[in-house]
Amino acid sequence: MSRTLGEIVEACRAGERPEYDDLRLAVCCLDIMGTFDRQAMDKLAEAEREAKRPFMLTSAVWQQEERHSRLKRMLAKTPCEVLGASYNPDDPEVQKRRAASARILQAALEGKLPTQRGTAAKGAQDA
Structure with missing residues (x-):
């Protein structure tokens, strides 16, 4: 290539x-x-x-x-x-970092990060 x-x-x-x-x-x-x-x-x-x-x-x-x-x-x-x-993308270390980033993003979207504790539940109550 x-x-x-x-x-x-x-x-x-x-x-x-x-x-x-x-x-x-x-x-x-x-x-x-x-x-x-x-x-x-x-x-x-x-x-x-x-x-x-x-x-x-x-x-x-x-x-x-x-x-x-x-x-x-x-x-x-x-x-x-x-x-x-x-x-x-063929480097295993790159894939490990991507997987960790994906987990953090998912936790953020679900309001489960330590800095978000309670905000997801509060947001659901406000809706």
């Missing part, structure tokens, strides 16, 4: 059928890109709500330029290079 993320995306758009693992890792890369985009939009929305003066993270122009630069860098790398060791 030595194709860059850009080559994999272009191959798909050209009607080719890249290898399964290339596609699987490319999806993980594009998910990371989506996370960066969401975080950028959250920063911009927060700055707008708080009437902050545009500066770097709170500047739409800066965010647009940074997104373009980040996408260009990502597309020039292989999916494994983009993901690195910390996000490689």
